[in-house]
Amino acid sequence: MDRFTHLAPPLALGYALDLLLADPxxxxxxxxxxxxxxAAGERQFNHGSYRFAKGAALAGGLVVxxxxxxxxxxxxxxxxPSSVEIAVNSVWVFYxxxxxxxxxxxxxxxxxLDEKGLEAGRRQLARIVGRDTTQLDTQQIRxxxxxxxAENLSDGVVAPLFYYALAGVPGLMAYKxxxxxxxxVGYRSPRYEQFGKLAARLDDVANLLPARxxxxxxxxxxGSGRGFRFIxxxxxxxxxPNAGYPExxxxxxxxxxxxxxxxxxxxxxxxxxxxxxxxxIEPQEIERVARLNHAVCAVVVAGIMGxxxxxxxx
Numbered sequence: 001m002d003r004f005t006h007l008a009p010p011l012a013l014g015y016a017l018d019l020l021l022a023d024p025x026x027x028x029x030x031x032x033x034x035x036x037x038x039a040a041g042e043r044q045f046n047h048g049s050y051r052f053a054k055g056a057a058l059a060g061g062l063v064v065x066x067x068x069x070x071x072x073x074x075x076x077x078x079x080x081p082s083s084v085e086i087a088v089n090s091v092w093v094f095y096x097x098x099x100x101x102x103x104x105x106x107x108x109x110x111x112x113l114d115e116k117g118l119e120a121g122r123r124q125l126a127r128i129v130g131r132d133t134t135q136l137d138t139q140q141i142r143x144x145x146x147x148x149x150a151e152n153l154s155d156g157v158v159a160p161l162f163y164y165a166l167a168g169v170p171g172l173m174a175y176k177x178x179x180x181x182x183x184x185v186g187y188r189s190p191r192y193e194q195f196g197k198l199a200a201r202l203d204d205v206a207n208l209l210p211a212r213x214x215x216x217x218x219x220x221x222x223g224s225g226r227g228f229r230f231i232x233x234x235x236x237x238x239x240x241p242n243a244g245y246p247e248x249x250x251x252x253x254x255x256x257x258x259x260x261x262x263x264x265x266x267x268x269x270x271x272x273x274x275x276x277x278x279x280x281i282e283p284q285e286i287e288r289v290a291r292l293n294h295a296v297c298a299v300v301v302a303g304i305m306g307x308x309x310x311x312x313x314x
Contacts, residue, residue, distance in 0.1 A: 014093025
């Protein structure tokens, strides 16, 4: 089986499943298993001396172990009928993608805010962001949704597809472990500063190219020269070495302003502004951003399919 036949059908089917099903509540999900493993390791090792070494060993072991386990599974599947292999790998691609679910969550925040009021919008937003939402006003809630959609378009959509193109399902699922580690222990806080340092750096490196690719695609598909200018002007202003690039691109496309100080885990965290137009975000703009997110995902899927086909023809 050549690389196109091995990777393209699961990619197409997994993408279709994401469009149809999003992220159904209550379904089993490998990221929940990842989270349970990380939480157990953190409880066991994040105390006493040598926290950096113990955190590095946990992060490295989980990432390498995930890649190895899915590589072994991939080899086993190749011994079965191709229909079984395609079906199983399609499910892994579906679980690795997080586009439609994230878009719908963003739309749900706007709907709750407009239909039920400020408190409902705050509660709905808390499902998708790590910041304290209890004091946010309407503008801050809408801005937070767009920031989250831009950042997650990179690490929840483009990056998993990028690593799928490089290393198939093992690459995709190993990347998801890196990203889950960062989201759970990659904080600069007394508890996680040392233990989660390697996890945070792994995530920074893994997202270096996908974040910038996401930013370019957002600006290009948004039809905005301002998006490209904002990438150059504001992309490196974010505390994260990667998150600022897609956020800057979207802020440029919309000609608005993101960023600014926010509360995380009860602590006020100063953050620079991305963009220079503090205009109000209008309710209908969520649909434009939703279409843009879907367009970026579709272009990346199509690009990988085309690249795989081109290489198979050589």
